[in-house]
Every structure is written in structure tokens, then in C-alpha cells.
Amino acid sequence: MxxxxxxxxxxxxxxxxxxxxxxxxxxxxxxxxxxxxxxxxxxxxxxxxxxxxxxxxxxxxxxxxxxxxxxxxxxxxxxxxxxxxxxxxxxxxxxxxxxxxxxxxxxxxxxxxxxxxxxxxxxDPSERASDTKLATDDALALLRYYRNSDQRGRRGHALLELAWLTGARQGGLRALDLRDVHLNETPWVDFRHRPDTSTPLKNKIGGERPVALPEEVADVLRIYQRKYRYDVRDDHGRQPFLAARNGRPTENTIRNWCYMATQPCVHSECPHGKNRETCDWVDYTHSSKCPSSRSPHPVRTGAITWMLNRGWPPEDVAERVNASVQTIENHYDKADLSERRRRLRNRMEKRRRPLLDQLDISETNE
Structure with missing residues (x-):
């Protein structure tokens, strides 16, 4: 005192x-x-x-x-x-x-x-994010090529299938372990937040979620796992699903894999007038210089836009890709005018057309 x-x-x-x-x-x-x-x-x-x-x-x-x-x-x-x-x-x-x-x-x-x-x-919301995305036509052309060529199931193909069909962030794809990818009769992947072993998710525990996969995607992943995945562990003893030769890839490595996997010249003529046999951009260290290649974020943007155009409700897309509806509308929905009009027409037919019967004034409804 x-x-x-x-x-x-x-x-x-x-x-x-x-x-x-x-x-x-x-x-x-x-x-x-x-x-x-x-x-x-x-x-x-x-x-x-x-x-x-x-x-x-x-x-x-x-x-x-x-x-x-x-x-x-x-x-x-x-x-x-x-x-x-x-x-x-x-x-x-x-x-x-x-x-x-x-x-x-x-x-x-x-x-x-x-x-x-x-x-x-x-x-304006359109000013807050780049319109750069992996366009739907380009993505589907790549996926169809990979699925029907000798590249089926290779690492770049597996990465693109996961990125496009789940709409996951780069960090989420990198974080997947072998134990998180379930390729049984009802295939799905489990995104988990593991910060103590160097694979945090952007939204932490809030980013954890199961995401169902189409059977065709699961089949690709089975081939990758069986034939092309390196059987390695990372520095924490975990088995990364998307594995590099020496363990879990860095985020920069994931980006480079994605750049390589999204170059249009893998399946058709170069839109930039170059020859794939002599082009520097097909080299791993220069793949980002290709104007048509895309990193995981534009793939995510393109995938979200595609899901919305396919008729998925924004709330369901938001849950699948772990983002709010407002964030999707402001930053990820990059549909052009014709796509938006088609989307609205489809929504009208699916959701509103059945309600028209209730507006029939020829019958007396209390």
C-alpha cells in the first residue's frame, strides 16, 4: 500500500x-x-x-x-x-x-x-477486380483435350480438374492431402485448415468444407493417384495430394503448374502466332509470360462464372467455393451481357414459369 x-x-x-x-x-x-x-x-x-x-x-x-x-x-x-x-x-x-x-x-x-x-x-464493383479469367470455352476445350488424350490423369490435368470443378483457392488446392481426397462411389474432397503444419485456409476454420466431385473428375484423379502422383511426404510427414518430386509444392509451384496446364497450344494452334516447338513460353520458368495462360485465381473466377451460368443459385456456389454471395457478385461473376441475359431467362423458366398457374384469373382461387 x-x-x-x-x-x-x-x-x-x-x-x-x-x-x-x-x-x-x-x-x-x-x-x-x-x-x-x-x-x-x-x-x-x-x-x-x-x-x-x-x-x-x-x-x-x-x-x-x-x-x-x-x-x-x-x-x-x-x-x-x-x-x-x-x-x-x-x-x-x-x-x-x-x-x-x-x-x-x-x-x-x-x-x-x-x-x-x-x-x-x-x-463501381466492376472496377474492383480484373476481368481476367479462364473463359468457359477455353476451360472446356482444355478439359476435353486432357480427358481424351495421353495427358489424361497427369498432374497438370488433375490440378485443372480440381480447380475448375471445385472453384477452390490456390491455398486450398495446395493444402489437400491424400487422405482428403475420397474417390469411392460418392467422390468428394475435404478442405481442411491445418495452420500448424503450414497449410492454412484463407478463412481458417470457416474455410473447411466437403465438396462433391462428378464421377468423371474422380476417374481422372484415380488415374493421377495411381500412375503419376509422387509418393512423397512433406516436412510434417503429411502426404500432399498434388505432390512435387520433393514433397508439397510451394504456392509459386502451384501457379506455374497452372500456367503450364492452361496454355491453349497444348490442344490447338497458338493464338499468338508462335510455334510450340520453339516457343520460350512453354518452358516452366517462362510459362506465366504466355498471354493466354492463367494462374489459379483466374481459373477460380472462370469456374464461378461458369457455375452461375449453368444455373447454380449464387448461395450454392458461395457455399461450394467458400465465399459470400456479395463477394461473388462483386469480384468473381464475370459473365458478359449475353451470358447474364441467358442466365436470367433460364432462371425465369425454372423458377417462375410454374408459378404462372397461380396467376390464372380464369379460375376462382380463394
């Missing part, structure tokens, strides 16, 4: 720093540490990069403590970044900055309402 009879104050408590006196870099570190419990490492890495740009700017203009931040500082930072980057990139940076400053407000490190001064670009 203190000599004045009040509650004693420890030396540690006297030395605690007022949050307003945190340096911007320290405050960003504390914010990211709090978010690690509910966010993926990829998200943390992205936020860390964005906030590093902001804290370096603070240092360059002499803002020593976060308590010194004023509304006009945030507006000035917005003006600086808006002159250097695309609107869609600016939107992401400003959202990250806004949530960071809201964190500081909650702790009393900055004045209430400072985060309101952070401008967010007002973008």
Missing part, C-alpha cells in the same frame, strides 16, 4: 506508455498483433505492407506520435497516394488505414472521429 493510504501503483504501471505516445510503427505492430487471432497470414502480410507505407510517411513529415495525427494529415496522405496508385489499390490501402485508426480511437490514442476523415474511393 502507498504511504498516502490509497491503492499502491507499481513501478511497471508508472512506466506504462500512454497510447497517444506510441510511435506510428509501434502502434501498427500492436494493431497487427491483435488481428493475428482472426486473420490469415496473407491478410496480415498485406496489412503490414500497407501500414508500413503510412508509418514511413509519418516519419518523413515529422509525425512522431500517433496522438499527433490530425484529420488533415490523413487527407494529405490520401492525396499523396491517390496520385501514385490505381483507385482499386487506393481503396484497399484506405480501408486498412481506416480500421487501424479506429483501433487507435478505441484505445484513446487519437481523438474520436479522426477515422472519419479517411476517404475511401467510391468505386
Amino acid at each position: 502507498g504511504g498516502n493510504g490509497g491503492v499502491g501503483v507499481s513501478e511497471r504501471e508508472r512506466q506504462r506508455t500512454d497510447p497517444a505516445e506510441w510511435e506510428p510503427a509501434e502502434a501498427a505492430h500492436r494493431y497487427l498483433r491483435r488481428r493475428r487471432a482472426d486473420a490469415s497470414e496473407k491478410s496480415i502480410d498485406g496489412w503490414q505492407y500497407r501500414l508500413k507505407l503510412f508509418t514511413e510517411w509519418c516519419e518523413s513529415v515529422g509525425i512522431q506520435y500517433v496522438g499527433d495525427l490530425k484529420r488533415y494529415d490523413l487527407d494529405e496522405f490520401y492525396e499523396l497516394r491517390s496520385a501514385e496508385i490505381e483507385p482499386v489499390t487506393l481503396e484497399g490501402e484506405m480501408y486498412t488505414l481506416q480500421t487501424f485508426v479506429e483501433f487507435l480511437e478505441d484505445l484513446g490514442a487519437v481523438e474520436d472521429g479522426v477515422s472519419d476523415a479517411i476517404r475511401i474511393p467510391d468505386l
